[in-house]
Every structure is written in structure tokens, then in C-alpha cells.
Amino acid sequence: MFTLPQEESRAPATGLGSASTRDSNYGDGLERECSRKPDQKLPDPCDPTAMFSSNSSYLSSRGGIIKWFWDSAEEGYRTYHMDEYDEDKNPSGIINLGTSENKLCFDLLSRRLSQSDMLRVEPSLLQYPDWRGHLFLREEVARFLSFYCKSPVPLKPENVVVLNGCASLFSALATVLCEVGEAFLIPAPYYGAITQHVCLYGNVRLVCVHLDSEVTGLDTRPFQLTVEKLEMALQRAHSEGVKVKGLILINPHNPLGDIYSPGELRDYLEFAKRHELHVMVDEVYMLSVFEKSAAYCSVLSLEGLPDPQRTHVMWATSKDFGMSGLRFGTLYTENRDVATAVASLCRYHGLSGLVQYQMAQLLQDRDWINQVYLPENHARLKAAHTYVTGELRALGIPFLSGGAGFFIWVDLRKYLPEATFKEEMLLWRCFLDNKVLLSCGKTFECKEPGWFRLVFSDKAHRLCLGMQRVRQVLEGKSQAAEAPSSCQSQEPRSQHR
Amino acid sequence: MFTLPQEESRAPATGLGSASTRDSNYGDGLERECSRKPDQKLPDPCDPTAMFSSNSSYLSSRGGIIKWFWDSAEEGYRTYHMDEYDEDKNPSGIINLGTSENKLCFDLLSRRLSQSDMLRVEPSLLQYPDWRGHLFLREEVARFLSFYCKSPVPLKPENVVVLNGCASLFSALATVLCEVGEAFLIPAPYYGAITQHVCLYGNVRLVCVHLDSEVTGLDTRPFQLTVEKLEMALQRAHSEGVKVKGLILINPHNPLGDIYSPGELRDYLEFAKRHELHVMVDEVYMLSVFEKSAAYCSVLSLEGLPDPQRTHVMWATSKDFGMSGLRFGTLYTENRDVATAVASLCRYHGLSGLVQYQMAQLLQDRDWINQVYLPENHARLKAAHTYVTGELRALGIPFLSGGAGFFIWVDLRKYLPEATFKEEMLLWRCFLDNKVLLSCGKTFECKEPGWFRLVFSDKAHRLCLGMQRVRQVLEGKSQAAEAPSSCQSQEPRSQHR
Incomplete structure (x- = not known):
């Protein structure tokens, strides 16, 4: 592991020796996709100096890189976990629209999994x-x-x-x-x-x-x-x-x-x-x-x-x-x-x-799946999706969504002063500072700066508050920079799917 | 993985390139330690010819070796699984004294794990x-x-x-x-x-x-x-x-x-x-x-x-x-x-x-563990151990056992006509042919041929039948070769522990 020959590690293909941002898996109840501080660099295994900061005298070089994946979740999910939203206990905490989990059907699942046939x-x-x-x-x-x-x-x-x-x-x-x-x-x-x-x-x-x-x-x-x-x-x-x-x-x-x-x-x-x-x-x-x-x-x-x-x-x-x-x-x-x-x-x-x-x-x-779970799950997903896409339309934000999954791929390129991943990261941090966690395109290896994934499969009260906070950030951005961004000409057609 | 330089793979140290027998993990409910046909060779990753038989055109070389670990369980546990002992359905099936599992307390565990606080x-x-x-x-x-x-x-x-x-x-x-x-x-x-x-x-x-x-x-x-x-x-x-x-x-x-x-x-x-x-x-x-x-x-x-x-x-x-x-x-x-x-x-x-x-x-x-589970578990382990060690003593077989674990390390060297792992394997197969599965020393990297691990943490009826079959094999061997084996002089002292 982590022993690619040097000529390979220099190749532009995505791999340990080349890519600059990766997911990590810091714990406490979260999917770690897209959780890394988006501007963090993966340590280059061919450069001992680069490794020095992330490595430990107790670990192998591959152990150091494995640990790095954990540590590098610092700014995103770790920040979230220090200040997690709770309706009663921490209403000003961070809302998580970044983790792709379906939180709409725990009632159905709990009921089914608690039945006596399960134990x-x-x-x-x-x-x-x-x-x-x-x-x-x-x-x-x-x-x-x-x-x-x-x-x-x-x-x-x-x-x-x-x-x-x-x-x-x-x-x-x-x-x-x-x-x-x-x-x-x-x-x-x-x-x-x-x-x-x-x-x-x-x-x-x-x-x-x-x-x-x-x-x-x-x-x-x-x-x-x-x-x-x-x-x-x-x-x-x-x-x-x-x-x-x-x-x-x-x-x-x-x-x-x-x-x-x-x-x-x-x-x-x-x-x-x-x-x-x-x-x-x-x-x-x-x-x-x-x-x-x-x-x-x-x-x-x-x-x-x-x-x-x-x-x-x-x-x-x-x-x-x-x-x-x-x-x-x-x-x-x-x-x-x-x-x-x-x-x-x-x-x-x-x-x-x-x-x-x-x-x-x-x-x-099959009875429960077909007659209870799937119809209800789909109806709830659709309702949450309808709400969020309505909000996005009201904000004039283009997006992609094919009617499947828990997320909407949102085009926020017009909010970047420059079409760079540095600006994308600043916008991502802006959301986090305003207590809403999203996933930015860089963590999906998207080559165009400015795309974000927004997870909608959450309960109405969290979703509403999250979208309010998204709106606040974007309205603030619009006021700050009225001039259209240079990359708007690339905006895709027929994005409202 | 599996890319040791050639000089390393020749070293006598235990490693992928050198050792000759290994455990595997063929499935169907068994621990796979010591399950490999004992004379099987690990494929040498540095020798393409040796790899050929175990490799697949669909797998990487390491994938071929990983698959080999599974396949090589053929003779031991796979034979057992084709002909598993069942008191009612297959009383002449194979008794497994090879897998280190404690089968003595399923009643206690089932009762505790079925309580309503578990779901x-x-x-x-x-x-x-x-x-x-x-x-x-x-x-x-x-x-x-x-x-x-x-x-x-x-x-x-x-x-x-x-x-x-x-x-x-x-x-x-x-x-x-x-x-x-x-x-x-x-x-x-x-x-x-x-x-x-x-x-x-x-x-x-x-x-x-x-x-x-x-x-x-x-x-x-x-x-x-x-x-x-x-x-x-x-x-x-x-x-x-x-x-x-x-x-x-x-x-x-x-x-x-x-x-x-x-x-x-x-x-x-x-x-x-x-x-x-x-x-x-x-x-x-x-x-x-x-x-x-x-x-x-x-x-x-x-x-x-x-x-x-x-x-x-x-x-x-x-x-x-x-x-x-x-x-x-x-x-x-x-x-x-x-x-x-x-x-x-x-x-x-x-x-x-x-x-x-x-x-x-x-x-x-802690109440259940200290007052129910542990005392009963220890009493049952001890009773099973007492029974098996009594049988071994009656047979005049030296053994090691420190009063811990589920197994006895049994010295069957005197039953090998020659002190070789080939003979150990023949004895192992003799047990299997007589419908009892044991683990032989080679699979534990024991350097002296003739040691076997015998698991005793099983219900009385299976244990009795298993020991009967062990006795049959050993008595047959004694009759076949009355002369003491050349390696008996190395017999350890104070083995009955």
C-alpha cells in the first residue's frame, strides 16, 4: 500500500499520489464522504517532508496516511459534532445537510425491527x-x-x-x-x-x-x-x-x-x-x-x-x-x-x-416492504424534495435531480467571485459559519468549482431551518457581489429535473 | 500485498513466500484455524508456475492467493461439512473436535440474549x-x-x-x-x-x-x-x-x-x-x-x-x-x-x-456474568476437561493443558512411525476417515511432528463419541506398530497440567 512508483504518483489520474482532497471517516455517527476540510492536501507518500507532519513515529508510512484520513475531517464534521443541532438543547447548532442518510422513516423501521420476530x-x-x-x-x-x-x-x-x-x-x-x-x-x-x-x-x-x-x-x-x-x-x-x-x-x-x-x-x-x-x-x-x-x-x-x-x-x-x-x-x-x-x-x-x-x-x-415501507418512504422523500427544490427555484438556483437518492446537485457557481476551488471552499465555510453543513463539489472530484450536494432526506423542521440558513448565506453573497460571475456562461441547460 | 522481494520470500521466517501450511477460512459456520489439508503448499508468489494452478484470469495475483486460502480448506472442514454429525439425522457423521468454540453454554446465552432489554x-x-x-x-x-x-x-x-x-x-x-x-x-x-x-x-x-x-x-x-x-x-x-x-x-x-x-x-x-x-x-x-x-x-x-x-x-x-x-x-x-x-x-x-x-x-x-454465566461456564469447561483428560490418561497419552481455553495440546508422537509431518498428516487423515476432526501441529507451525490440538468444550454426547473414535484410531495404530517410535525420547516431562 502507498508504494506507487514515483512516475505513477505524478500522473494526473486520481490516486494516492496525485489527488488533493479525499473523504475521511471521522466518527460519531456520520458518513464521512465529503467531510474533509476541502483545501487540505493528501500527503504525498513520495515526499518524506510532506509526510512528516501527518506521520507518527509509532505508525508505518501507510498507517500515517490511514490516520491522516481520520484527522483531516477536522473542520467539517468535527465542527458539526462539537455543535450539533438539537431542537431543544441546541437550536442554534449546526444543521447537517451533508450526510447522505435517510432520516425520514425511523418510525417505520423502529416499529418493524422491534417486532418479536426480530429477536x-x-x-x-x-x-x-x-x-x-x-x-x-x-x-x-x-x-x-x-x-x-x-x-x-x-x-x-x-x-x-x-x-x-x-x-x-x-x-x-x-x-x-x-x-x-x-x-x-x-x-x-x-x-x-x-x-x-x-x-x-x-x-x-x-x-x-x-x-x-x-x-x-x-x-x-x-x-x-x-x-x-x-x-x-x-x-x-x-x-x-x-x-x-x-x-x-x-x-x-x-x-x-x-x-x-x-x-x-x-x-x-x-x-x-x-x-x-x-x-x-x-x-x-x-x-x-x-x-x-x-x-x-x-x-x-x-x-x-x-x-x-x-x-x-x-x-x-x-x-x-x-x-x-x-x-x-x-x-x-x-x-x-x-x-x-x-x-x-x-x-x-x-x-x-x-x-x-x-x-x-x-x-x-414483502407485504411490509411493498405496502408500508416503500410507498411511505417514497412519499416522504418526494415531499422533502418538493420543498427543497421549491426553495431553490425561489432563489433562482439551478440544480440537477433525477428523482432518485437523497440529494440535489446544486449549481452555486454564480456565487463564486472567481471560478476556483478556493472560492468554493470559502463558500462552503461560509455555510458552516452560518450553521449549515453541505458537501462541496471538490470532495466529489467535480472539475467545475461551485457545485454543492444538498441532502434533503431529513425531517421538516431541520430541513426548513437548514434551507433558511442556506438562503441567508446566498442572499448575503448576492448583495456583496451583484456582478455576474465569469463562469456563468457554462451554466447547464435543463437543470430542473 | 504479496510483493515481497525475492530474497525475503526465501527467508525461513514465516511469511507468504516461505511457509508451507496455513489456515484458511472456508465457511459454513466454522473457525478455519487448522482447517487446511495439512500437506498443501502455499503458492509461491515469486513463481508464476506455482501460481498458475491457484490463480484465475479474473483475479489479481494477490486475489489468487486470497482465494487459495479459501479453496485449500477442501479436505478438512469441507469434508466435515459434507458429513456433519447430527445425533438424530446423521449419527455416523464427523465429530468436530477441531474448532475452538465453546458450545457448552448456548442455553445460558440464548436465555440472556433473548430478554426484552436486548431489542x-x-x-x-x-x-x-x-x-x-x-x-x-x-x-x-x-x-x-x-x-x-x-x-x-x-x-x-x-x-x-x-x-x-x-x-x-x-x-x-x-x-x-x-x-x-x-x-x-x-x-x-x-x-x-x-x-x-x-x-x-x-x-x-x-x-x-x-x-x-x-x-x-x-x-x-x-x-x-x-x-x-x-x-x-x-x-x-x-x-x-x-x-x-x-x-x-x-x-x-x-x-x-x-x-x-x-x-x-x-x-x-x-x-x-x-x-x-x-x-x-x-x-x-x-x-x-x-x-x-x-x-x-x-x-x-x-x-x-x-x-x-x-x-x-x-x-x-x-x-x-x-x-x-x-x-x-x-x-x-x-x-x-x-x-x-x-x-x-x-x-x-x-x-x-x-x-x-x-x-x-x-x-x-455484572450480576448475570458473575453469578450465572462465569461459574456455570467454568464448571462445565472443567467437567468436559476432566472427562477428556481422564480418557487421555487411560490411553497413556501425554498432553499439556494449563486449565485455560477450550483445548488440550496432545502429544501423539509415539503413534507416528517416523517423526515427519507427512506421518502427522497421515494420522490426521486417519482420524478424519474415522469421523473425527482434529487439528494437527503443523497448522500451528509446531516444529515437532506429532502434536494435535483437541477441543473439549462440547456437549457430552458429542465429546464421548469423538473420544471413542480417537481411541479406536490410536488403538489401531498401537496394534499395527508395537515398536516405540524413535522420537519418544523427546517426550516432555510434567505434561499433565
């Missing part, structure tokens, strides 16, 4: 498990995915591996598919925590396929991924000596909220097949499509995957069931070698037998 | 946790360890990191303390799964401090660890160019059942301090000391640790609470850098908030 303690649940996950759970996962992914044929339990969340899955897959220093393509902006998932243990890097907001033709959209862009990024990586082993697709997309059409999905998979690339498909928001008009298509619904042996699908309960603290994730792959190799690492990513039992109970309760 | 579902438990573990749990762990480890001062929650088992802890500590290819000293025989824990993700190797059964003086015992042996192993590693970063101590010891005295512990810790070595102390059997006369001393009970910044103590519920399937482990370290770096990796080793709540409830129930 079963059998000897087999207390003994060493099958590291792939108990068979009864893998059978439920296969049935669940067959149904909700609309698989043309029943999915098989032997293709399922269960572990404690998709973070672990990214880590394990990267390790078993890549050598040290090899890379995955990833369209950017992207859910930034993936950077550390593939690099902390596996020392695998990401090569960004940079998308931009400009719309270049009919039937296209801002930040659209095309096969041409994939080809170019792959060629560039090759020309820089970076070996690319796979492609990461996030669908529905985080942070864009985009949903890929079946045709697009097939195009990306065909591209991967042509180049013998593995595809890791992250579908953790697949049941969080709240807009009825949005047609979601899982990779597992496609008739005849182009390269089934190199297509690996991940899902979890963290987003779709609003249970990020439950640590349940699953891999579906037809590749026996990959499933076995990931299972072999599962000793380090195992989850309690008692939780495995609970998850099997939950996933098999 | 609490709060929003905070469903949200992203503090990756170090929820504070309420770390507080309970600190109180629990302060009491049961007899700490001279109260232990602090901020020095606690909670994760899903000690396997993960070995993996995380190895990664943050060592560079790729660096090593830990470990007295051998040792719980063999540690090999993969430190190498699969971290590519850290083990350097064995080989102990032998011969007793060389008064007040000494077979397989005794001395500072002299530690010094010699360290020097040898240095002379072979292997950088040693730490020492692993298992206390009570697996598989020896040994308990280190306070004086011994201090000697080993002073040795480590002299050489600036980290010490990972594995105390997962600390409450499984069932012999009243055996005085156990945790490292955390010592007044003034020699090098507190390099002393890292691990404990889990897997053994002492017979819940290997619950996946709960904990680190205690005063070193803030180490705690933070491990916490940063905890995103990949997190456990469910619901389980964290359950564990806090369990650990704080």
Missing part, C-alpha cells in the same frame, strides 16, 4: 458463520434482488456474498481484482468515499472520467457519461502508464441523482467488455427512486449481460432502508473466483449472526 | 456510527476491562476501539504498524489463523520463535517461551534482512493452554521495549480460565507497563462468551495514533448499532 437467538447464529453469509440469508437476498431488480431469471444464493456494508465490498473487490497501484475508471463527480475504500487496504487508485455540466446536443444532459468519454479516459490512463482493471458505475448516481437508461447501461457494459474491464455496479439507491416517472433499471434486469463474469453488483440496506448503522451489504456476481476471493476476505467484514437473521426477516417481509 | 431500536443505532464504536459501548468496555483485567486504574473509553472481531484487529494493526513485508515475532506453536490475518490485507509476515517440548531445567515447562529465545529469533530475522516491528503474545495461550506469570509477561514486555517493538497481546481466553488454581494475569493489570505506547491489548466475546458468530472485538491502547489509525480502518470492520447496544447490555450485567 431470535439460536446456537447456529452464535457460532462461526459461513463467511459468505448464512445460507438462509443469501437465499433471501437472492429472492429479494430477483424481485426488486426485475431479474429475467431467478438469481442464485451461491452468487451472493454478504458483508458489513458496501465500503467493505469496494475494499475487498479492489484487493482481489487489482494489483497494487492498478486503477478503476470512475465518472466524476462521484461519491468520494470510494477513493479511500479502494486505496486504504488495497492501494488501488481511481482514474476520473471527468464530466461537465455543459450540454452539447439534443437528448443530452449535464454531466452526461458517454462511451467516448470512457474511451478517452482509458486511453489517457494507458498513455500515462496506469493499468486500468475496471469501471465503477453508480446507479442511481451519487451525487448527480442520475438514472442510467437500459441503453446507456448496455453501452457502458459493452465498452467494459471490449477492454476486458471488470464493472463494479453500485446500486445502493435502487429503491430510493421516489419520482414515479423515473424508470429505474438495474444491471441485473438486463437480458444477457455483455460480460457476466466481469460484472459485479453491490447493494446494501444503508440507503434504501435508511439503516447506515446496520452495516449490511451484499455482492452479486456470477464469477465464482471473484465470489470466493471476496468470501475469503469476509472474515474481516463479517456481520453478527443475529443481524443476519434480522435482515433475512426484513427482506422476506 | 432496542433507536434512530442513533440505525445511523452512521462513530467508527470507533458508539461511546456508550466503549464506556462499558472500559468498565468491563477495568474490572475483569484488574486494572490498577480505571481504563478509559477513548483508548477503546470496537470492531467486528479480533481477526479484523490483527489485520488493521498489522497494516497501520508495519510496511509491506515487515514482520511480527510470534512464539510457535500459535493459533495459525493469525498468519492470514496479518498477511491477507496487510502483507505483513510472521517470524516464528520456535519452542520445543523438551524441558531443560527445574521450574521450566514444555514449550516455554524465554527472553533468550525471543532475542535469538529477532537476531536471526535481522540477519536475514527481515524487519521486525512487533511481538504477538497470546495469553492464555492457544493452542498450549499456557498462562504467563506476571514475571514472564514483564520480561517479554521489557524485551519488546529494549528493541522498540510493538506488542499485540491477544487475551481472548482471559475469562475462560476454568481451573481455580490457575492464576491469570492480564497485561492490563500490570502496574506501570514497560512501554504503554507500544502495548496493544485485544479482547473479544467470541471465546469467553461463546459467541464467535456475534463478531465483537475490542482494542485497548494508550497510543492515540494507533487508536486513530485503527479507527480509520473501522469503516471496513464495523458492527451493527443494534449489536453494539446488545453488547453494552451484556457487558454491564
Whole structure:
């Protein structure tokens, strides 16, 4: 780990030796994506001086970098945790619109998980498990995915591996598919925590396929991924000596909220097949499509995957069931070698037998899911989304949102005096100073300064107060600088989706 | 990972490039220590031909090795799983005396874990946790360890990191303390799964401090660890160019059942301090000391640790609470850098908030632990131990057992026609063919062929049947070869402990 040859570490591709901002995972109840102080530099493992400040005489050099990921969360979430909003105890505390969690359905979940069928303690649940996950759970996962992914044929339990969340899955897959220093393509902006998932243990890097907001033709959209862009990024990586082993697709997309059409999905998979690339498909928001008009298509619904042996699908309960603290994730792959190799690492990513039992109970309760949970969850997501997008429209702020996920990708470029990440960071800090935490585009590797991700899946009173504070900051900015920013000409069309 | 330079991989120190047998983690409810077909070779990462058979065109070279660990469990536990003993359904199936699990107290545990205070579902438990573990749990762990480890001062929650088992802890500590290819000293025989824990993700190797059964003086015992042996192993590693970063101590010891005295512990810790070595102390059997006369001393009970910044103590519920399937482990370290770096990796080793709540409830129930669980658990362990040692004595078989743990270290050298690991493996297979699974010394890196670990913490009917089958095999062997084996002169003295 962290031993890339120097020529690689200088390459512009995203990797430990090159990228400048990363996610971290400082604790106390938060998702750490986008939590780093946005102007902080990743220490360069090839420069002992740069390492000095972050390293410890007790840790290895890789240990120093791993610790750095934790420490560097200082300004964002650490500030939040020192001054967390509480309606009664700390009403002037910070509102968190930065963490992608669904806080709208705890009542439904608590009620379901508290039912008596959830607490079963059998000897087999207390003994060493099958590291792939108990068979009864893998059978439920296969049935669940067959149904909700609309698989043309029943999915098989032997293709399922269960572990404690998709973070672990990214880590394990990267390790078993890549050598040290090899890379995955990833369209950017992207859910930034993936950077550390593939690099902390596996020392695998990401090569960004940079998308931009400009719309270049009919039937296209801002930040659209095309096969041409994939080809170019792959060629560039090759020309820089970076070996690319796979492609990461996030669908529905985080942070864009985009949903890929079946045709697009097939195009990306065909591209991967042509180049013998593995595809890791992250579908953790697949049941969080709240807009009825949005047609979601899982990779597992496609008739005849182009390269089934190199297509690996991940899902979890963290987003779709609003249970990020439950640590349940699953891999579906037809590749026996990959499933076995990931299972072999599962000793380090195992989850309690008692939780495995609970998850099997939950996933098999189709009545509750279809008649109670999903309709209510979607209605609440839609209501919160309607409220926030109304506020944004009233402020004249362009945004992207495809009717899926918990967030809106907001274009605040006109509020930057200059189109720089320094200005983006100043605006981010301005929000924080005004007691609202957002995530800025830099932490998603967005190449255009000025985009922010705003999470709306929170209770009305927190959402209202958060939006009030956002409005205050932006109105203050508007008054301070009336002149339009130089980058406004790049503003995407048809952003209100 | 798996990229040791060739000169390192040839070194006799235990590591990926040199050792010949390892544990694996094939699933279906079993601890995989000692599960590999004992004569299987670890593929040599520096030899592409050797790799060919175990590798896959879809996996990286390290992925191939990781998969190999799973596949190579074929003959032992896989055979067992195809033909598992069941009193009613498969009475002629295989009895497992190889997996170190305590199956004696499921009734007590099931009753306690099924109580209504165990099922609490709060929003905070469903949200992203503090990756170090929820504070309420770390507080309970600190109180629990302060009491049961007899700490001279109260232990602090901020020095606690909670994760899903000690396997993960070995993996995380190895990664943050060592560079790729660096090593830990470990007295051998040792719980063999540690090999993969430190190498699969971290590519850290083990350097064995080989102990032998011969007793060389008064007040000494077979397989005794001395500072002299530690010094010699360290020097040898240095002379072979292997950088040693730490020492692993298992206390009570697996598989020896040994308990280190306070004086011994201090000697080993002073040795480590002299050489600036980290010490990972594995105390997962600390409450499984069932012999009243055996005085156990945790490292955390010592007044003034020699090098507190390099002393890292691990404990889990897997053994002492017979819940290997619950996946709960904990680190205690005063070193803030180490705690933070491990916490940063905890995103990949997190456990469910619901389980964290359950564990806090369990650990704080001192009445149940002291008045119900521990007395009953110790009584049952002692009864099972008394039965098995009686059987061994009747057979005239020497053994070691210190009144702690779930196993007896059995000297079957006189049953080997020749003192070779090939013969040890043949005897191991003989047991398996006779439907009883044991663990042989080779999988613990024991240097003397003919030692076996026999787990006794199982219900009477399985234990009786297992011992009957062991007796059948050994009596058959005695008849086949009446002549004493050449290695009998090395038989240790005072083995009946």
C-alpha cells in the first residue's frame, strides 16, 4: 500500500499520489464522504517532508496516511459534532445537510425491527458463520434482488456474498481484482468515499472520467457519461502508464441523482467488455427512486449481460432502508473466483449472526416492504424534495435531480467571485459559519468549482431551518457581489429535473 | 500485498513466500484455524508456475492467493461439512473436535440474549456510527476491562476501539504498524489463523520463535517461551534482512493452554521495549480460565507497563462468551495514533448499532456474568476437561493443558512411525476417515511432528463419541506398530497440567 512508483504518483489520474482532497471517516455517527476540510492536501507518500507532519513515529508510512484520513475531517464534521443541532438543547447548532442518510422513516423501521420476530437467538447464529453469509440469508437476498431488480431469471444464493456494508465490498473487490497501484475508471463527480475504500487496504487508485455540466446536443444532459468519454479516459490512463482493471458505475448516481437508461447501461457494459474491464455496479439507491416517472433499471434486469463474469453488483440496506448503522451489504456476481476471493476476505467484514437473521426477516417481509415501507418512504422523500427544490427555484438556483437518492446537485457557481476551488471552499465555510453543513463539489472530484450536494432526506423542521440558513448565506453573497460571475456562461441547460 | 522481494520470500521466517501450511477460512459456520489439508503448499508468489494452478484470469495475483486460502480448506472442514454429525439425522457423521468454540453454554446465552432489554431500536443505532464504536459501548468496555483485567486504574473509553472481531484487529494493526513485508515475532506453536490475518490485507509476515517440548531445567515447562529465545529469533530475522516491528503474545495461550506469570509477561514486555517493538497481546481466553488454581494475569493489570505506547491489548466475546458468530472485538491502547489509525480502518470492520447496544447490555450485567454465566461456564469447561483428560490418561497419552481455553495440546508422537509431518498428516487423515476432526501441529507451525490440538468444550454426547473414535484410531495404530517410535525420547516431562 502507498508504494506507487514515483512516475505513477505524478500522473494526473486520481490516486494516492496525485489527488488533493479525499473523504475521511471521522466518527460519531456520520458518513464521512465529503467531510474533509476541502483545501487540505493528501500527503504525498513520495515526499518524506510532506509526510512528516501527518506521520507518527509509532505508525508505518501507510498507517500515517490511514490516520491522516481520520484527522483531516477536522473542520467539517468535527465542527458539526462539537455543535450539533438539537431542537431543544441546541437550536442554534449546526444543521447537517451533508450526510447522505435517510432520516425520514425511523418510525417505520423502529416499529418493524422491534417486532418479536426480530429477536431470535439460536446456537447456529452464535457460532462461526459461513463467511459468505448464512445460507438462509443469501437465499433471501437472492429472492429479494430477483424481485426488486426485475431479474429475467431467478438469481442464485451461491452468487451472493454478504458483508458489513458496501465500503467493505469496494475494499475487498479492489484487493482481489487489482494489483497494487492498478486503477478503476470512475465518472466524476462521484461519491468520494470510494477513493479511500479502494486505496486504504488495497492501494488501488481511481482514474476520473471527468464530466461537465455543459450540454452539447439534443437528448443530452449535464454531466452526461458517454462511451467516448470512457474511451478517452482509458486511453489517457494507458498513455500515462496506469493499468486500468475496471469501471465503477453508480446507479442511481451519487451525487448527480442520475438514472442510467437500459441503453446507456448496455453501452457502458459493452465498452467494459471490449477492454476486458471488470464493472463494479453500485446500486445502493435502487429503491430510493421516489419520482414515479423515473424508470429505474438495474444491471441485473438486463437480458444477457455483455460480460457476466466481469460484472459485479453491490447493494446494501444503508440507503434504501435508511439503516447506515446496520452495516449490511451484499455482492452479486456470477464469477465464482471473484465470489470466493471476496468470501475469503469476509472474515474481516463479517456481520453478527443475529443481524443476519434480522435482515433475512426484513427482506422476506414483502407485504411490509411493498405496502408500508416503500410507498411511505417514497412519499416522504418526494415531499422533502418538493420543498427543497421549491426553495431553490425561489432563489433562482439551478440544480440537477433525477428523482432518485437523497440529494440535489446544486449549481452555486454564480456565487463564486472567481471560478476556483478556493472560492468554493470559502463558500462552503461560509455555510458552516452560518450553521449549515453541505458537501462541496471538490470532495466529489467535480472539475467545475461551485457545485454543492444538498441532502434533503431529513425531517421538516431541520430541513426548513437548514434551507433558511442556506438562503441567508446566498442572499448575503448576492448583495456583496451583484456582478455576474465569469463562469456563468457554462451554466447547464435543463437543470430542473 | 504479496510483493515481497525475492530474497525475503526465501527467508525461513514465516511469511507468504516461505511457509508451507496455513489456515484458511472456508465457511459454513466454522473457525478455519487448522482447517487446511495439512500437506498443501502455499503458492509461491515469486513463481508464476506455482501460481498458475491457484490463480484465475479474473483475479489479481494477490486475489489468487486470497482465494487459495479459501479453496485449500477442501479436505478438512469441507469434508466435515459434507458429513456433519447430527445425533438424530446423521449419527455416523464427523465429530468436530477441531474448532475452538465453546458450545457448552448456548442455553445460558440464548436465555440472556433473548430478554426484552436486548431489542432496542433507536434512530442513533440505525445511523452512521462513530467508527470507533458508539461511546456508550466503549464506556462499558472500559468498565468491563477495568474490572475483569484488574486494572490498577480505571481504563478509559477513548483508548477503546470496537470492531467486528479480533481477526479484523490483527489485520488493521498489522497494516497501520508495519510496511509491506515487515514482520511480527510470534512464539510457535500459535493459533495459525493469525498468519492470514496479518498477511491477507496487510502483507505483513510472521517470524516464528520456535519452542520445543523438551524441558531443560527445574521450574521450566514444555514449550516455554524465554527472553533468550525471543532475542535469538529477532537476531536471526535481522540477519536475514527481515524487519521486525512487533511481538504477538497470546495469553492464555492457544493452542498450549499456557498462562504467563506476571514475571514472564514483564520480561517479554521489557524485551519488546529494549528493541522498540510493538506488542499485540491477544487475551481472548482471559475469562475462560476454568481451573481455580490457575492464576491469570492480564497485561492490563500490570502496574506501570514497560512501554504503554507500544502495548496493544485485544479482547473479544467470541471465546469467553461463546459467541464467535456475534463478531465483537475490542482494542485497548494508550497510543492515540494507533487508536486513530485503527479507527480509520473501522469503516471496513464495523458492527451493527443494534449489536453494539446488545453488547453494552451484556457487558454491564455484572450480576448475570458473575453469578450465572462465569461459574456455570467454568464448571462445565472443567467437567468436559476432566472427562477428556481422564480418557487421555487411560490411553497413556501425554498432553499439556494449563486449565485455560477450550483445548488440550496432545502429544501423539509415539503413534507416528517416523517423526515427519507427512506421518502427522497421515494420522490426521486417519482420524478424519474415522469421523473425527482434529487439528494437527503443523497448522500451528509446531516444529515437532506429532502434536494435535483437541477441543473439549462440547456437549457430552458429542465429546464421548469423538473420544471413542480417537481411541479406536490410536488403538489401531498401537496394534499395527508395537515398536516405540524413535522420537519418544523427546517426550516432555510434567505434561499433565
